[in-house]
Amino acid sequence: MNNHHQPARGKPRVALITCGELADLDPDDRLVLAPLAARGVRAEPVVWDDPAADWAAYDLAVLRSPWDYMPRRDEFVAWAQRVPRLANPADVVRWNTDKRYLDELSAAGVPTVPTAWVGPGGSWTPPADSGEYVIKPAVSAGSQDTGRYDLADPEHRELAVAHVRRLSAAGRVTMVQPYLTAVDTAGETALLFLAGRQGLAFSHAIRKGPMLTGPDFGVDGLYRPEEITARTATEEQLAVAAKTLAAVPGGSDRLLYARVDLIPGPDGRPILVELELTEPSLFLGHSAGAADRLADAILTRLESET
Structure with a gap:
């Protein structure tokens, strides 16, 4: 070289x-x-x-x-x-690293979880309906500072307001999303893409089990334990992932890796939960040859730097 x-x-x-x-x-x-x-x-x-x-x-x-x-x-x-x-x-x-990118992807036609944003110092009033909601900061990972709230429960409503107030007082942007109940049965699908000679190529997929069981009371460590198993991606999931990656500013051909996290929406169709381009777990141990594919991707990127 x-x-x-x-x-x-x-x-x-x-x-x-x-x-x-x-x-x-x-x-x-x-x-x-x-x-x-x-x-x-x-x-x-x-x-x-x-x-x-x-x-x-x-x-x-x-x-x-x-x-x-x-x-x-x-x-x-x-x-x-x-x-x-x-x-x-x-x-x-x-x-x-700021999940407000979801608004940009939604504007580009990517199906995303409906999200309300509360800025630093702002306040939030729970909606009148009694559904379940997820509250978390716009800058987060590993489900840190993330909670699930059933607004039919008066205690949960108070805890949800307190959660937003806590993040807001700390100068953080809060995101409020409806809880996608399909995660409790179908789980979350993560699609992994790695760089190849012709840009990003699909590598493998995994299933993550549900992680949020209730309000946020703080979490020790960098991330919560996850239940991970291998999964076969569907054509519909791959199509949503392709649409997501096509909307990345500057193009996805510059990327070494990408992870597209999807959950079925109320109609059963896949909805983007997160697009992980900074430091995602790649779950190499859950797909034969994945570590070799990442090594090849790194080698390809090294060659492009010369």
Whole structure:
């Protein structure tokens, strides 16, 4: 490989970006280390906010598990802009780490969960109906600060208002969505896409079981445990994913990976819940060959950087 921005030193070097709590990477991400080594790539975990990290020393920096950035999102976005050869790119990080991107995708014709937004310092009055709702911050991951509320229950109504008030007082944007009850039976489908020679290509899909059981009382750790199983994607799900990726600002051909999370809506058709382009779990261990496909995607991106 002729690397024009690095001194010649043999194998290309890749940083797999993580956080201090997962300094040796999430176990699922470690599955790509051997396939990368087999392809002649030196990969190593690097904590994103480590002041000693020399990002210019890497041929590619791949965002994987920097899951502690949420309280410091502005700092994280500014950091991403300083990292050369970052995957996914810094402008994608800025756009995708605030879930108000859902409004843009909805305007582009992507079926999304109806969402109401409450700005910092704002107040919220629960709707008169007695359905279930999800409340969470616009900058979040791993179901942190996320709760499920049955507005037919007076206590839940009070807790929901308190949840919004707590986020609002902290200067955070709150999102309020109807709870899609199909997740309790069908679960959530995550479709994983990885870069190929002709842009993003579908890799595999998994099913996530329901995670929200009630109001938010705080959660310890970076994320809640998930019930994950392999799943076969349907043509309808793949079509919604393709429409979603086509609406990504700047085009999806620049992406190393993408995860499209879908849940059946009231009519049974898939609805976008989240588009994960910054630091999604890729569930490599749930599909044969997925770690090799990610290694190939990284190799393809390395070649495009030369």
